[in-house]
Amino acid sequence: MAADPNSMPDFTARVEKALGDDQLRGALRYTADQLRTKRLAAMADLDSQAADDLALGTLDDLRARAREIKAHTLHNLNYYLKLAADQIRANGGTVHWAGNAGDVVRVVEEIARRRGAKSVIKAKSMATEEVHLNAALERQGLEVVESDLGEYIIQLAHETPAHIVIPAIHKTRRQIADLFEGVSGEALPTDTPTLTAFARKVLRKKFMGADLGVSGANFVVAQTGTLCLNTNEGNGRLTTSVPPVQIAVVGMEKLIPSLDDLAVMLSLLPRSATGQKITTYFNMITGPRRPGEPDGPEELHVIFLDNGRTNLLGTEFEEALYCIRCGACMNVCPVYRNIGGHAYGSTIPGPIGSVISPVLNGFESWTDLPQASSLCGACHQVCPVGIHLHDHLVNLRGRMVERGQEPLSMRIALSVWMAAWKRPWAYRLLSRLGYWLLRPFAKRTPDGKEYADNLPSIASGWTMSRNFPTVRKRTFHDRWADLEKGV
């Protein structure tokens, strides 16, 4: 989210590029649809399990409980942060507080310097993407290798994640084989087993030689000081146990009070993200290697990251901090599936990215993102913590209008239009005017249907790709008198 919207092509250009890329859109829709279908099946299964008393609750029950947990934690954030920090220290770990992106980078650099580190292995972490940790460490001469398969692919492609759970969602197998060829120097077939076996072989060596392991966390349990990590490849376990030093970068909103709360959140996260009941690997890390233990890191560092998050507390956007980063909103978003993650430009794309990017990084940035939604509400419907994403997008538009961040043409058109429509007589006058204004643009389809084309100004956005209906000479208001007589 610290990405700078001024340092990239504008939104329209990014969208145009994405819409012109059939490979990207094909790959994106295929995977998004698969994730959506699996999620639906997992949730139906959850509800039927709940009916037999085999689950903690139905989706609706769990969503309500998750919202309570999140609201409670955020309203007592200082308490739970202190509790978590005390527990992590009692377990033998070290706690760092990072107000912004630069703080995270400084902490990690300092640890790397002290340890004389040369190489870093990473498990998937959006928080480190947010603070651009890789680039900063590489500038210091460290070798940084992403160990999540998707992250590894986009690292080779010099890209950023296009999705928060499936970073390489936009890549085809052919494109991935080509990227791996750049590493191996030989042509690889495009079947999944060969490609994953290749990545596994390369990454095993990197795990064994790494001086630092950097991860994020899906949840941090305050009462026990436990870091929780969901992965499907086992790379999270290797990253956090093989290197002598483990560093976890954690957004403050990842805190939950207790292990009971974890059971609720864990019932929701994998089901929402990938349609799994539980991920293949689930790690609960409570402290570094203890005396007498044969393995585990010598040092464990937890960096709690604010980076604008606490500014949301007590505001109308506080609910956005409930997000557990499952990506379900992206998988169902009709905008995301057409333009992909990179067009958004922000670290986190999709509906949740369009809400949090402006509120975390200032309304001056990312003014396009809240506009890039048809407000269909599919995101809210699937959100496991019930964030009212489309309402927040509307509210953001409201704040942007208040700040005068609206194109002049749009502001004038809407002001005149709405001022007239508040007065019934002016509304009807505008109807009549509308009829005459559209006459010069009227055309007919081959089968005789009238439509308007080549409309000027803002309306040209419509007629560039779609026929527009003409205003009827007799509106319904005009016709009512006849209908009334017909009683």
Place this chain on the structure above:
Amino acid sequence: MRVSLFITCLADHFYPEVGEAVVHLLRRHGVQVDFPSGQTCCGQPAWNTGHQEDARDLARNYLTTFASSEYIVMPSGSCAGHVRYFYPQMFNEDKVLYREACAVADRTYEFSEFMVKVLGVRDLGARYKARAVFHNNCHMQRELGVIDEPLELLRHVRDLELVENPRPDLCCGFGGAFSVKMPEISTAMADEKLGTFSPLQPDLLVSCDGGCLMHMGGRAERTGMKLKTMHLAELLWEGVQNNGR
């Protein structure tokens, strides 16, 4: 029973026949219909573009206009969704207006919802020959929770071959001002949506919203796709007349 018709700005200007159809169909079922002349727009365009004060003014006009109505029925799931879902939220800091908004919202219905839930009719006695697909508009299914009512009405139309919409969850890309502010994305969404219909080869697209129909119909016309668009009420009324009842 007395119903006040809220015509909605889109139907008023572009699809007045839809309003006529609603009036005829309601009357056929013994409902007295009135049309308060002070009505304009529900205010959704203002609300969704961030002009929240304008939207509140338009909502106040609606609250005043329909204050004494027994039921308010409109041929749009999107506008009904706006009234029911957003009006109370808009006035949550003003107790009096909040109560008024809740009361009016409770009496506000989308057309098919009213027919099925309030009047309890499913078979309107219509006959219409077509291979049709129904588009569930987003606000109707998500804000109003109205999903099966229009399908129920369509299933009872004689000679109508209703094919299943493969992705009823997918938005057509209209989104009001979104369609002109972000025309490229909006059009891509329309193409994807229309593309999901193509394998089914329907000749008719039915919906309960002028906006979606205008958008998909306008795109289909432009690309030469043979797909007629029709509002549910219009289909039902034509169907009733076809059946000679």
